[in-house]
Amino acid sequence: MNMRYSLSSTSALLAAVSWTCFSASFAFVPSTVASTVTTSFISVRPCTPHTVSSSTSLCAVGALVKKAKEQELRKYIESGVEEHVMEKYNLLKENLATINDETLADQVVGPLQESLTRRKGTITVIAEYKRKCGFNPTGLIHEMHVPELLSPSFREYGASAIAVMADPRMGGCDYDDIRHFVEEQRRAKMEVPGPLPVINNDLIVDELQVARSAAYGCAALVLNLPTLGVEQTKVLLKATKAVDLESIVAVSSKEEAQTAIDSGARMLSILHLGTVEDMVAAVDGLVIPEGQQVCKIANILANNDQQLQEIEDAWSVRDQGFNSIWVGEALYKGGADPNEQPGGIIKSMKSKSSLKFASPKAARGRGEGAREYLGDILM
Template sequence: MTSTGTVLDDIIAGVREDMAERRSRVSDAALKRLAAQVAPALDARAAIAGDGATMGLIAEVKRASPSKGELAEITDPAELAAVYAAAGAGAVSVLTEGRRFRGSLADLDAVRRRVEIPVLRKDFVVDPYQVHEARAHGADLVLLIVAALDDDALRSLYELIGELGMQALVETHTPQELERALDLGAGIIGVNARDLKTLDVDLERAATLLGQIPAGPLAIGESAVAGREDVVAYAEAGADAVLVGEALVTGADPAGAARSFRTVPRRPRGPLAPSTTTKGSDA
């Protein structure tokens, strides 16, 4: 895989090393058997979209980040996820990358056992092993970062996610990446306000990109949310939902913040295309 010239390169190198260690303990064949034994994936897209009147929310369990370092000492990710669900989140995002974000698959397991809403495995997915791993640990939604993948890898991973009954949140940062996501036929497209080279966030740039997403895909605004006014800005740009971690885990009242974000009116961008999930959503 070619270099991206961004922070992704070092992160993905570490991800591959850690994956190799897990693979030495659990083979591809064993992992596939485990994945086949879990309950069918939930329809994350429908859960996040909600009734369409107000902004959807993917609330994140996030301890740290490369840009900010330590954020929160989350000793009970399952309890935090339950708070998010009770506050109206449509899905819970769980970081499973350990080196930079201090996440783990154990966090994913704990959250999956606790909540009945869809769960996103948020990691730097570059190999089919990670997709089977996500399913084996109960994920319903898997993050694919367009910048980290060439066209062949992006499509093959996207198709595998669908074959396993899950859905993909396809994350973009630039117009070129958005075009690739649209060419893929992605049903859930994220626009991340963070610049991968500088790690700075620019909500205005993200808003411009969101405005280029046609009716059909579910559009998710990512990063740059410090308060309700930023969720309003994303809504005005055409986002259907936001993915928020830092503002929730560092605030004194994550439940109150989540409820506040959920009350922001959504500006219709056009009719959403039907969900393509083939598995039952009541599993």
């Protein structure tokens, strides 16, 4: 059992975390919001890829989410930070001295980026786990979709990575869910297919969360550039590298994508864009430093219907040159339907079919591509 530091032992950490993010938060929180903030750990992503429409006020949502995350992080520190997390945090602080802008500018492709980047004409899948879902009247995914069952299923059906939305309010998950996925994947070390990397999709706003992600066995985490701002994104990119984690930087425009690359990001997640055309436009013509590689990840939004248009969206972004897709709620639309269970949807998205050859009739089980839609692919 992991020992925890007492409240008195973590008071200095609490002060350090508060001060580290104090100035950064005011750089991108509107003055009307900043005046109401008493403690600025943090600024966080205004929303997740599947929770806010383009008409939503992102600033307003960002302020609310920031406040909730601020309180959550403070409670975590005051309750006593686990010893193995503190060890990672101390290591992070020690290693930060060796990491500068030049380090971020000249990077070697990491294991996760390599696993997400395959030959042209193929697509890899990041399968996201979250308990909260907008397609079920209860607001939760089907009860059969638990980490113990989904973790081996994601691996068996060809996902390249697993993401966990470890935010109780937004995704209904926490760091124990990360631990369950990491431990189950590690047990597959001598199997084929082997273990999948686990990505933390918590609202990362502070170095302590980076250390906690590493301590719980994550391979990478997500940073949201629009909310963090450029300078704080750079700080957290360096912190992530200090504990040998990889970073996926979330952006929602071409300008942000280029800024992320210039800041040292080598994996981009394109979100908050509702159409394939918009996602393609956000990565078209990006200037990539010589000798560097950038992995482009498209977030596949879940449609508000019972069809599986998301599979065609996956084929389309693949045809347009994306390396990987991030799939969340779309995996759980089918509930307990055996033909539309998460593994089958993953396999369908990775199939050899293309919009150039498959008809939309396939969604109804007819015509070219129907087998792929039903997840019944014989290779």
